[in-house]
Amino acid sequence: MTAISWWVVGAIGVVVGGGVWLWLTAARLDRLHHRLDVAGESVHIQTARRRAAVLEIAGSGLLDGPESLLLVEAASAAYDDEAESRLSEVLRAVFDEPLATDDGAGRVLVDNLASACRRVQMARRFHNNQVASVRALRSTRLVRWFRLAGRAPHPQAIDLDDGVPPAFAGLDSGS
């Protein structure tokens, strides 16, 4: 073959290889976006469950009147990150130390709420990990040049106070 046809073969190779790379990267980005949606959905589910657990405990008579009222108010506000942050704050104020109850049903309610608080924290953390992964890939040059992200919105980290009350704190090896 002549030199010219080698150049043509080489050029076709580069184009095909580049195309495959673009296709794979687009698929990878698509999966990342999908997982991000799932993680965002999980944050909504877990915050909704936490509200339900709060309302349940507030209506159970396990706590004193003022505490129950505070909890009901915080858990009934319209949903947004700010309201969730406020709920976390109220929970920390109410459950600042372990609740001593020998009542079995009460114990279940408290454990349920503690678990719900920890799950909100986890879900948000896992979501924001996904945000970081999407952003990292979307910020690479080739992904930007070829607009592989399409019209998918730029991912935003969920910024809310999810601090778990000390009495419910997660198992960390430190404390």
Add this chain to the structure above:
Amino acid sequence: MRPLRIGLVCPYSLDVPGGVQNHVRDLAECLLERGHEVSVLAPSEAESGLPAYVVAAGRAVPLAYNGSVGRLLFGPVATARTRAWLAEGNFDVVHVHEPAAPSLGMIAVGAAECPVVATFHMANPRSRLLSAASGILRPRLERLAARIAVSEAARQTVVQHCGGEPVIIPNGVYVERYRGAEAVEEWRGVEATVAFIGRVGEPRKGLTVLLEAMSLMNRSGLRLLVVGGGDPPDVPQGLDVRFLGPVDDATKARVLATADVYVAPNTGGESFGIVLVEAMAAGTCVLASDLPAFRAVLADGRAGATFPTGDAAALAVALGQLLDDPDRRARLRRAASVRVTSFDWSTVASRIEEVYDTVALR
């Protein structure tokens, strides 16, 4: 919690004892007991004689990776078997262990369609290998829906090299299996008994530090019980050391119950310190080197004593004081018996279920 179909992936052979393997086996049994459907994919030499929930993925090869020798499994056959297992299991969530090791975990992360949770056991924040492999690991590990680290040290390793912020959930122990284990009179020393547990020939387990400390103490009637495989090192003249070899968990519990003090003289590379928790559960006073992982398990010295890592002279002093002070030992044991409940499988498995619940939406 609603029952889930859970696939666990263990990177190392279950036939060979080890921290990760024990963790996976205990977790599988605990989850089964809680009503989940569980299947464990693991390398195995034998096709038969495995628990019913284990699927053997083939024969692993012993290879050094990241500072220790593990039996790893990889290659096209392992990949095909992993895919077949995933298809067959139709899992709600797959939970891989040690996904940064070149073995089944990494394969499963790449192949699974369902949400994948990963537990990182290793603690090696300054690993040169992991720094170099970062470019290989990160794109693979971006597929993880959730990351768990077994300790603060393991968490730092993940953040440094693999990306993403994990939650810390410690390794579990069946506290009941250790609590109330009976002492064996014939193993007891004349005056006092000390126990060491760990692979005998592995320098980082620190047996030589302990032997040196005992030589310095020059205390009569003090016996050392050593549990663990490997060739025993030369024992300095005049020391009373009894090598019991590798033993099963029940015997290990009895060794711990026989000892006045369990010493963990490890010199580094420890991510968690499960044996410390086992000793605490057995009601044995713990004296450990002050590695960050050990300090964390011992609640910064409240649930067990510590000494400067690798310092035989300091160990000799600390051990002597502890043996002479039964009140202090009792105080530490009491604190430890409260502390271990956080590491009991009943607590640990609930935390892991919470992670599954946040990622498995079906």
